[in-house]
Structure formats: structure tokens, C-alpha cells
Amino acid sequence: LVLRGAASEVVLVDVNEALAEAQAQDIRHATPFAYAVTVRAGSYADLADAAVVILAAGANQKPGETRLELLGRNAEVFAAIIPPVLKAAPDAILLVATNPVDVMTQIATGLSGLPPERVIGSGTILDTARFRGLIANHLGISAKSTHGYVLGEHGDSEVLCWSSAIAGTVRVEDLARQVGKPLDDAAKADIDEKVRRAAYHIIAGKGATWYGIGGGLMRICQAIGGDERAMLTVSVVSDSIESVPQVAASLPRIVGRAGVLGTIMPDLDRDERDGLRRSVELLKQAATDVGF
Ligand SMILES: NC(=O)C1=CN([C@@H]2O[C@H](COP(=O)(O)OP(=O)(O)OC[C@H]3O[C@@H](n4cnc5c(N)ncnc54)[C@H](O)[C@@H]3O)[C@@H](O)[C@H]2O)C=CC1
Ligand SMILES: CC(=O)C(=O)O
Numbered sequence: 001l002v003l004r005g006a007a008s009e010v011v012l013v014d015v016n017e018a019l020a021e022a023q024a025q026d027i028r029h030a031t032p033f034a035y036a037v038t039v040r041a042g043s044y045a046d047l048a049d050a051a052v053v054i055l056a057a058g059a060n061q062k063p064g065e066t067r068l069e070l071l072g073r074n075a076e077v078f079a080a081i082i083p084p085v086l087k088a089a090p091d092a093i094l095l096v097a098t099n100p101v102d103v104m105t106q107i108a109t110g111l112s113g114l115p116p117e118r119v120i121g122s123g124t125i126l127d128t129a130r131f132r133g134l135i136a137n138h139l140g141i142s143a144k145s146t147h148g149y150v151l152g153e154h155g156d157s158e159v160l161c162w163s164s165a166i167a168g169t170v171r172v173e174d175l176a177r178q179v180g181k182p183l184d185d186a187a188k189a190d191i192d193e194k195v196r197r198a199a200y201h202i203i204a205g206k207g208a209t210w211y212g213i214g215g216g217l218m219r220i221c222q223a224i225g226g227d228e229r230a231m232l233t234v235s236v237v238s239d240s241i242e243s244v245p246q247v248a249a250s251l252p253r254i255v256g257r258a259g260v261l262g263t264i265m266p267d268l269d270r271d272e273r274d275g276l277r278r279s280v281e282l283l284k285q286a287a288t289d290v291g292f
Helices: 019-028 069-087 101-112 126-139 172-179 185-196 198-206 211-225 270-289
Strands: 009-012 038-041 052-055 093-096 119-121 228-239 244-256 259-263
Touching: 009 019, 019 038, 019 119, 019 244, 052 069, 069 101, 069 270, 093 101, 093 126, 093 211, 101 119, 101 228, 101 270, 119 259, 126 172, 126 185, 126 211, 126 228, 185 198, 211 228, 211 244, 228 259, 244 270
Parallel strands: 009 038, 052 093, 093 119
Antiparallel strands: 119 228, 228 244, 244 259
8 A cells, every 4th residue: 555655644553552563663664765655553443444444363274274264263353343443434445465365355244234335345456466467477468468367266266267267468378379378278277276276375485475466456446535436356245246145255346435336248159257266165155154
């Protein structure tokens, strides 16, 4: 947020107040090299008038642990933090990062009673970035010119949409042939593994993932603050996805000042559609199991 000037003020609230203060100081020291963003540690009351409250509190995965295994612990954390957040900032958009992010988005929507469009999970924004980056690297072009979605769960059951992935206006498979680096089954399986298992690899190496999600959360805040109507793969509770009712999962959503303004259903091939249905069924079951 500071490096891109995507906020005017950032307040860090953590049960570990000394940590929040130390992080705020450290980030503040970067502001002369970036944007004049006010950064400070605070209490819930300091969230008054926040446009966006990012919910990132809770347990993270230990090496080999799945996101869904965090559910019980993090549902308890949200039960503790959402009431004081809402008391301080009743008009804010809630932006959920805590894992398992789709189910936590469903829980945050239920606990807050806010309309679903104002409770946004970062969902697969990060997986989509990983997918675009890896395809771009394979083709030798910019990730900014490469477009493709990862849908469904931010987690093991996510769906990489190869059928609609493009570079510029060209299907990625066609461009790959043109540049003599075919996206054959082996190349696609390699990219799939590196997207789907990215968090496991990074957590095995450094204990947590920080920068990718930081970039993704910044991008969502930028789209909200600038009322951009940007298309981003984020998670909100939807009336129905692949006939599964009231489930939070990622689809391409239009994001602006009021939150999620609309949803786009991309063309999917048979396997992608089946994968998306399996993914949302799994998420619905996980939410139901914890009473949401
Ligand atoms: N959605 C995504 O793509 C990503 C999600 N995550 C998730 O974000 C969450 C946080 O991950 P990290 O920052 O790595 O963990 P961390 O352990 O570094 O930070 C979590 C913080 O939450 C605080 N906390 C715990 N309970 C609290 C409470 N009741 N009230 C206030 N603060 C509380 C802790 O004191 C701690 O400082 C995890 O669930 C992790 O899986 C992490 C990376 C990417
Ligand atoms: C931790 C996590 O969810 C990620 O980096 O994808």
C-alpha cells in the first residue's frame, strides 16, 4: 500500500501490540522513498472512517498443512475480531486474506451481516497472478500482457482456465507454437504444479508467503479506492455457482468503490466446468461444517 500509494493512511491492529508498532515503524521508514502514506499501529477504534479493513489475523499454514486445516482456529479469531471492527468502521469494505480465504469470507459475511458485495476475499487473485507470471515466463513476454484466470477455491481444488488464457489477443497455445515453445501436456502440468503448490513450496523455504499477497491486496484496495471497475478474481458469497447455492469462491468480479459490482462467468470447457463444480461443492461443505 505504501510502495504504490494505494492508501492515504494505514493503521495496523494486532493482538500483539508490540509487533504492530514495530511493523508500523519499519514500514514508515520506507515512506520517504515511496508515498506520503501515514502508517501507525492502533486499536480497533483507530479504524474509524476506514474505507477498507483488511482481515489478515489468524494462524498460517505450517509446512505441509493445507489451508482448510486452519478453519477451526481462524473461525474463532474472526468471531473475536469482526464485532469490534464493525463497531469502529461500520461503512468499511471488509477484505479477507486469512485462510482458508473462501470459507473465511463466507464466515465474515455471516458474522458481519453486511451485504456480500462488501465482504471480499482475496480469493484467487494471487493464484491468477502466479498463473499469468508462469505462462509469461514460458512465452518470454510480460506478465502484464498475459491474461488467464484461476477460479474456485484459493487452494488445492482451484481451476486453472487454460481454454481462455491469452497473450495480447492470441491464445497462449498459438503463441507458444509461434515462439517454438509449445505448451504441451508436460509444460502445462509443470505450470499447474507451480501455481497449485506455490504456497507449499514457499512455506517450506521461508515459513510464510508475504509479497505476492501484499501485491494482490494492494491491487484490490487500488481498485476500490479508484472506483476502477477492474476485473479481478476475488471471492464473495454468490447466490449460485455451478448450481451450488450461497457459496464464496473466486470468479472474475468487477471491483469498485462499493465493492464487488458484478460477476463475469467466463467460457469454460467441460473439464474446467466440472473442476469448478467440485471446488465449490468442497467449499460449501467446509462452510456448512462450521455452521455457515
Ligand atoms: N489469501 C492469501 O492468498 C494468503 C493468506 N494468508 C493467510 O493470512 C493469515 C496470516 O498469515 P501470516 O501473516 O503469515 O501470519 P502471522 O502469524 O505472521 O500473522 C498473523 C497475525 O495475526 C495476529 N492475531 C492472531 N489472532 C488475533 C486476534 N484475535 N486479534 C488480532 N490479531 C490476531 C497474530 O498476532 C499475528 O501477528 C493466515 O491465515 C495465512 O494463511 C497468507 C498469505 C496469502
Ligand atoms: C499462503 C497462501 O495462501 C498463498 O500464498 O497462496
